[in-house]
Amino acid sequence: MNKFDFNQIGGFPLSTNILDGMQTAYSLFNALGEIAGNFAIISGCNINGSTVSDGVVYINGEVLAFKGGLLGSNVIISEDPENRVFESGESKTVLRKRFATFGSSVTNYPWADFKRVFPTVQIQSFKDNFEARIAALENRPSPIPVGMIAIWNKPATTAIPTGWQECTDLRGRVPVGWDPNDNLDFGIVGKADGAKTHKLLVSEMPSHSHTERGPGNVGGHPGGSAGYDRPNGEQTNNTSTVGGNQAHNNLQPYRVIRFIEFIG
Template structure:
């Protein structure tokens, strides 16, 4: 970062050029906000009832004070100018105070677009916890169904007399017990439904910001009883950025579901490929 050596003998030339250089130097701090991403809450902005508290946000490459207010649809940037009289008698604007708050203006930003910055100190811990819970729960449920049906088969087989296989004839469909082709003690085999692919699709995520949700729509498949099998595909060639991204599925409907994405940072270009499989 730029610096100044003020401690010098002979009288330091403190003029407007030096002050401008100082202002340019501390503007570099705005770049730190990019670590969290655009439209991010860096500090504060806590919702209590219908009021959002004071805080700090990052908007369009600028770190700004956020002033509390009643929660509203949009956030705006306010600039207040303060004037001073110069030596030549002219009055000019000198100080500019900029802050973000709720309001209405030509340029505004949806409050729902703001995401809270993820503490970098927790990245390793949170990555260790990540697992695709939806897929795991679905597999556990399907294994449970299979175990129940195997139990039914074992129960039926237990009613067949020892050595009964000698009575088995050629035709399992014969119902006349006096027919030589009749099979005695036939078990009733349960029907195990087969999974069916209901729909294939993809959705362009682009660059998710923090914890984001997306409504994925598709033509109605006639049921909400399906599993979503999906994969995230990176298109920007930087695998180290894309690897930290995870997703979860919830709120399944016959023609849509919600995709939740947790982005660990960085500029990404992601697609979500998926198929819907009947349960």
């Protein structure tokens, strides 16, 4: 920032150039508003019901006083010119008081875009607290135990998160809960069994019988049929064969996902 040395003897040459240099010097304060960011509420501008108090805001590189009033949806930048009479007798504008306020103009800034600045005096305590929490998270054991399996509902082309890998021994399978009271099927963790299809065995079919109607007489009696006669009087008939002798679908309704395992 420029520095002026006014405290001198001999009659300081106060001129318009000097005054312009002073304005240039204090205009550098506008750059501090960039710390807060555009459309920042630096101070004040407190909402109380339907009104907003006076304050200070930062808009497009300029720190401006904010004149409050009834809460509006848009903010504008306005100017109040002040005139002075020169030695020549002319009245000219010598000061333009720029400020922001609610209103409507060619250029409007939505009030919803204005955000309050985080107080700089709290930055250090916030930083210390944040760093302490990060250190605690990094130093404590992982909250996710190694070996935990999760459902990964993403396409196969999507990368698995860091610290995880696909649980390949669950490809094409569904998990079932371990049951220490069922050693036959579910008593051993990691046991794999079951089939997508199954062909019924005779022993698995329900017990049943077939009713057959044959000739009323056997063994040479009238009305008997030589094709069914047996010396001991028994009659045997063969029914026609049906069925495709194929395995049936053994799948429950399903949706394909991937299982992933945490490896740390």
